[in-house]
Amino acid sequence: MFEYEVQLDAKHISSYKRNMNKLPLKTRSLILKMLCEGQSMRATARLADVSYNTVAKLLVDAGKVCADLHDELVQDVTASRIQCDEVWSFTYARQRNVAKAKATADEAGDTWTWTALDSGSKLLVSWLVGGRDGEYAIEFMDDLRGRLANRVQLTTDGHKAYLEAVEGSFGGDVDYAKLIKLYGEPTGQEGHERKYSPSECTGTRKRRVEDLPAQAYVSTSHVERQNLTMWMRRFTRPTNAFSKKFENHMHMVALYTVWYNFIRIHKSLRVTPAMAAGLSETVRDMDDLVRIMDERASKPGPRGPYKKQISN
Numbered sequence: 001m002f003e004y005e006v007q008l009d010a011k012h013i014s015s016y017k018r019n020m021n022k023l024p025l026k027t028r029s030l031i032l033k034m035l036c037e038g039q040s041m042r043a044t045a046r047l048a049d050v051s052y053n054t055v056a057k058l059l060v061d062a063g064k065v066c067a068d069l070h071d072e073l074v075q076d077v078t079a080s081r082i083q084c085d086e087v088w089s090f091t092y093a094r095q096r097n098v099a100k101a102k103a104t105a106d107e108a109g110d111t112w113t114w115t116a117l118d119s120g121s122k123l124l125v126s127w128l129v130g131g132r133d134g135e136y137a138i139e140f141m142d143d144l145r146g147r148l149a150n151r152v153q154l155t156t157d158g159h160k161a162y163l164e165a166v167e168g169s170f171g172g173d174v175d176y177a178k179l180i181k182l183y184g185e186p187t188g189q190e191g192h193e194r195k196y197s198p199s200e201c202t203g204t205r206k207r208r209v210e211d212l213p214a215q216a217y218v219s220t221s222h223v224e225r226q227n228l229t230m231w232m233r234r235f236t237r238p239t240n241a242f243s244k245k246f247e248n249h250m251h252m253v254a255l256y257t258v259w260y261n262f263i264r265i266h267k268s269l270r271v272t273p274a275m276a277a278g279l280s281e282t283v284r285d286m287d288d289l290v291r292i293m294d295e296r297a298s299k300p301g302p303r304g305p306y307k308k309q310i311s312n
Contacts, residue, residue: 023050023058025294029286031058035252036259056248063251065293066258073279074125074261076149081119083223084144084156086112086132091246111246113253114140117223121276122266124226124257129250137161141169153213155179155220163209176210177218229260258289 023031027048034044041059045052091111114136116126126144130136137159151173156162158180166176181204206218262274262284274280 023054025287025290028058028290028293031055032062032255032259032289033286035059036256036264059248059251059255061293061297062289063248063254065296066254066289067250068296069258069292070127070254070261073274074123074147077118077123077125077147077277077279078149079118079120079123079125079152079277081153081155081217082116082125082144082148083119083220084114084116084140084154084162085220085223085227086114086157086159087227088112089249091249111249112136115223115227116140116144117226118273118277119217119219119222121273122222122226122269123273123277123279124261127253127257129246129253132159132161134161134164137165138168141165145169151175153177153217155213155218157181157220158207166210170210172210174210175213176208177213177215178207178209179218179220180205180207226260259286263289 027050031044031048031050031054034047035041035055039047041055042052045055048055089111110132112130112132114126114128114130115124117123118125125147126140128136128140128143130139141162153175154166154170155177156166156179158178162178166174170176206215208215260273262272262280263286265271265283266273266276269276272280272283275283
């Protein structure tokens with residue numbers, strides 16, 4: 001056998017200590033803030049001087065806690081007008097490229113994030129990540145209905161899946177209208193500019209579906225503006241920052257929702273949406289979320305029996 005000595009510089013020692021112990025609360029809080037503010041996971045790892053796996057593990061832990069917090073805290077919401085929308089993104093590969101992609105996951109392809117916003121308080125009442133078919137629409141509307149404390153006016157876009165879903169979840173206990181947008185082709189652009197330009201909205205049509213919704217409030221402007229705030233790296237296109245795993249996409253949306261509802265102060269309201277909706281009395285910060293994560297972290301169980309390996 002040979003004896004040798006390893007010289008470690010300050011950076012290696014610091015890295016070793018971080019791996020042996022939990023990251024400081026402020027560092028974990030900073031990482032989660034950067035993710036919510038639109039930084040990619042690799043950029044966050046570089047800026048926080050931690051490994052990519054550390055960021056990924058923290059996101060998973062935060063996502064699970066935030067999903068539970070949303071279920072616990074966003075209940076019995078008193079609202080007057082709810083706006084719903086769906087945001088498109090994709091996991092691993094675009095739907096048209098899934099067939100020829102290598103080593104695709106089961107959830108690869110188009111990924112839709114359904115959102116329901118209280119127009120008054122700007123509270124994200126409900127969200128769901130998945131497909132865009134009728135089953136997801138029903139699940140989304142069932143969740144939304146279960147969180148509301150009163151009858152509301154509901155506005156959705158023209159997606160057909162909403163009709164059966166709203167009827168099944170609300171019955172006649174809702175004032176429901178659709179806002180159908182009319183689009184034309186992009187004009188005055190050629191080549192790549194035309195390829196990446198959205199179609200021009202040429203007008204809207206309001207359609208009453210259930211009871212008597214006030215026509216003046218048939219709108220999806222607020223929820224679409226919230227979706228712009230949610231335009232994290234996983235939603236930007238065309239980039240390479242799309243979600244590689246469906247579960248991580250859900251964890252990020254769960255984290256974002258708690259940050260948006262309870263931590264981020266809304267510019268026009270000057271309070272958080274949760275405070276405006278009467279669900280919270282104070283402004284929370286990311287440090288509070290990290291403390292909750294620590295409190296809810298599963299404690300390690302007793303170490304199992306250790307059997308020394310006998311070499312021949």
